Amino acid sequence: MKPFALERAADRAAAIAAGSVSSTAQQGASVRFLAGGTTLIDLMKLGVEQPENVVDIRRLDLGGIQEQSDGSLRIGASVTNSDLAHHPLVRQHYAALSQAILAGASTQLRNAATTAGNLLQRTRCVYFRNTATPCNKREPGSGCPAITGANRMMAILGTSESCIASNPSDMAVAMLAYDATVHVEGVSGTRSIALKDFFLLPQDRPDKENVLEPGDLITHVTLPSRPAGEQSVYLKLRDRVSYEFALVSAAAAAVASNGTVTSVRLALGGVGTRPWRKSDAEAALIGQGATEANFRRAADLALAGAKPQSQNGFKIELAKRCVVETLKRATR
Ligand SMILES: Cc1cc2nc3c(=O)[nH]c(=O)nc-3n(C[C@H](O)[C@H](O)[C@H](O)COP(=O)(O)OP(=O)(O)OC[C@H]3O[C@@H](n4cnc5c(N)ncnc54)[C@H](O)[C@@H]3O)c2cc1C
Ligand code: SF4
Numbered sequence: 001m002k003p004f005a006l007e008r009a010a011d012r013a014a015a016i017a018a019g020s021v022s023s024t025a026q027q028g029a030s031v032r033f034l035a036g037g038t039t040l041i042d043l044m045k046l047g048v049e050q051p052e053n054v055v056d057i058r059r060l061d062l063g064g065i066q067e068q069s070d071g072s073l074r075i076g077a078s079v080t081n082s083d084l085a086h087h088p089l090v091r092q093h094y095a096a097l098s099q100a101i102l103a104g105a106s107t108q109l110r111n112a113a114t115t116a117g118n119l120l121q122r123t124r125c126v127y128f129r130n131t132a133t134p135c136n137k138r139e140p141g142s143g144c145p146a147i148t149g150a151n152r153m154m155a156i157l158g159t160s161e162s163c164i165a166s167n168p169s170d171m172a173v174a175m176l177a178y179d180a181t182v183h184v185e186g187v188s189g190t191r192s193i194a195l196k197d198f199f200l201l202p203q204d205r206p207d208k209e210n211v212l213e214p215g216d217l218i219t220h221v222t223l224p225s226r227p228a229g230e231q232s233v234y235l236k237l238r239d240r241v242s243y244e245f246a247l248v249s250a251a252a253a254a255v256a257s258n259g260t261v262t263s264v265r266l267a268l269g270g271v272g273t274r275p276w277r278k279s280d281a282e283a284a285l286i287g288q289g290a291t292e293a294n295f296r297r298a299a300d301l302a303l304a305g306a307k308p309q310s311q312n313g314f315k316i317e318l319a320k321r322c323v324v325e326t327l328k329r330a331t332r
Pocket of ligand 2: 123125126127128134135136137138143144145146147162163164165206
């Protein structure tokens with residue numbers, strides 16, 4: 001008779017081969033890293049995540065926030081959200097990042113939550129968190145009740161027939177606007193992934209949320225230095241003013257010289273299945289006046305292709321107004 005552990009491993013391998021369990025680092029991986037635990041432990045208690053082994057990485061040397069010789073900022077994977085938001089260099093040069101983090105969760109959660117854990121937090125879709133219901137992201141092939149059910153908080157951009165869940169991270173939206181890079185150490189060495197390429201669209205495999213492979217450890221994140229004169233803002237619109245996820249949000253980092261936009265980065269939260277960025281919306285603003293009409297045109301481009309569900313059509317106009325207001329504040 002095979003030892004129990006081997007039997008489970010064999011069952012698992014068969015399930016992965018059959019496509020019923022994902023082998024990605026996100027969903028269903030047998031070994032998981034534990035950082036702040038504010039996502040992972042929650043989901044383990046709910047039975048949504050069931051790792052066979054949990055490796056506590058809190059004693060690894062993954063901390064520290066340093067300015068590097070090229071002016072970029074290096075943020076350790078285990079730096080807490082609180083330490084990051086309050087760091088003087090972040091407040092000075094990456095204000096939207098500080099604002100985004102402080103707009104999320106609660107003080108206690110931010111004291112425990114980490115940079116890598118925040119990037120890898122999972123959707124707040126109620127069906128995903130309830131094992132009594134089907135969910136393609138939790139159990140590939142089981143269905144998506146959100147499409148005909150409670151979808152007010154769900155995404156309107158990047159959705160598929162399989163999943164319409166929005167990405168909940170505020171921090172990731174600001175990092176995307178700053179062209180962040182995620183640095184990873186995996187079984188085949190180290191590699192760097194631009195944040196814009198890190199998150200995957202759900203398509204027909206919503207359980208695969210990012211490009212991480214099993215065993216990949218995020219070691220740090222880097223943010224490039226900022227252009228002179230840049231101002232940045234994060235604006236989060238939600239049902240209540242604290243302790244709530246975004247209905248829509250926007251991060252803008254812009255330089256306006258004599259009323260003309262010379263540089264701009266724009267990212268949206270709450271609307272996409274991943275943190276959302278549209279380069280054509282940014283390009284349309286370069287060399288243009290920092291006016292409400294031009295910001296509105298950029299907002300229209302940013303929301304192009306939005307596909308609302310039965311309860312979240314309001315997000316389109318709300319997101320456009322959020323973009324306009326964020327750009328106004330970043331170019332004042
Ligand atoms: C009540 C509540 C309200 C919240 N409100 C908000 C909000 O408004 N906005 C918002 O953005 N977030 C919100 N959050 C989410 C919160 O920001 C995340 O739970 C937190 O950032 C996760 O970080 P962590 O370190 O605790 O991750 P963990 O739970 O430890 O880990 C999360 C995932 O990341 C993986 N992981 C962690 N570190 C690494 C690493 N170095 N390499 C590879 N994988 C790693 C883990 O294996 C796990 O899969 C809320 C959470 C709660 C519970
Ligand atoms: S939207 Fe995605 S996470 Fe929510 S039930 Fe559908 S498949 Fe699951």
